[in-house]
Amino acid sequence: MLGSLPSFARLVTELSKLPGIGGKTATRLAFHLLRRPHEEVEALATALLEMKQNLSFCRRCFNISEGEYCRICRDTGRDETSICVVQEPQDLIAIERSLGYRGRYHVLQGALSPLDGIGPQDLKIPQLLARLKDEKIVEVVLATSFTIEGEATALYLALLIKGAGIRVTRPAHGIPLGSDLEYIDSATVQLALDSRREL
């Protein structure tokens, strides 16, 4: 039946390429879009094309950017001696939202994952090392995720960078604010106890 509606079938195929959207959800979305006013579907299509046209990655730090350099690299008011290394632009956004950091960033666009065949050359690691040579960097904050891949990436980078006389740090592990001790996993509680502070 849908085979006789090539433009519908094509939309379902394209939608099901999105992550987390299988054939059934794609069909449901396509039927929804079919019922929506023409302007709404056009707005979505235009938004897709304009995003792709206007956005790219910052030439220096690989954050998403509307120009050659991202807003943070263009901001002269930030600490130019510190680089915070994150995996994805989303992580950068989370750190910016916390207002806890005022330096520059470097987005690796992934983490080391030998099982998936992702090595240092597949990430923006060579570009990070080049920046460490060219810019006067005093501290590198390794804010990759606290997962196995993220920890491995941080460890790998720490070993690479430490020799160059640059301070290498990592955000502290511990109990999140507002959480009940009983619901926190024991590994986190253990780490938080290990790094206990004098009050």
Added chain:
Amino acid sequence: MLGSLPSFARLVTELSKLPGIGGKTATRLAFHLLRRPHEEVEALATALLEMKQNLSFCRRCFNISEGEYCRICRDTGRDETSICVVQEPQDLIAIERSLGYRGRYHVLQGALSPLDGIGPQDLKIPQLLARLKDEKIVEVVLATSFTIEGEATALYLALLIKGAGIRVTRPAHGIPLGSDLEYIDSATVQLALDSRREL
């Protein structure tokens, strides 16, 4: 941060208008699309526009259609004296797949739902009644969903149509093929027993 990337924010807004896709999923999808090759995003945008351009609803039965009349209404080999009433084009597809019906269809594009303010005028019911007058219909199969709204719609239509000397039927309730009795809800088992047949 995303506020400084209007084309990204706009895409997230448009994506989160889709059913079942909230702000977080929309952001995740947008980041995914940002990383995909230009052609892939363009293919999705084109598929959206072409679907909207090429598809509309059949003038007679309100099934989705690439022309004025849908494939089924154009097919002269089908039984023209029978109309199967369904809620959505998806239901029509399910019935076609079963190969159990060779007549025409009428897609209501919804079901009666007073709580949501959906009355007979909001569905394609007036158009169905007009067809019953104009075409030589012998049987109407009410295949609306087996939900409260679907049952109510079937009952409403049965009362409207029965007077006109047309046979009104509804697909049988019963145990689905390949299912274990112990996992079927008791209301279905009761209905299946009520309609038991001689072997």
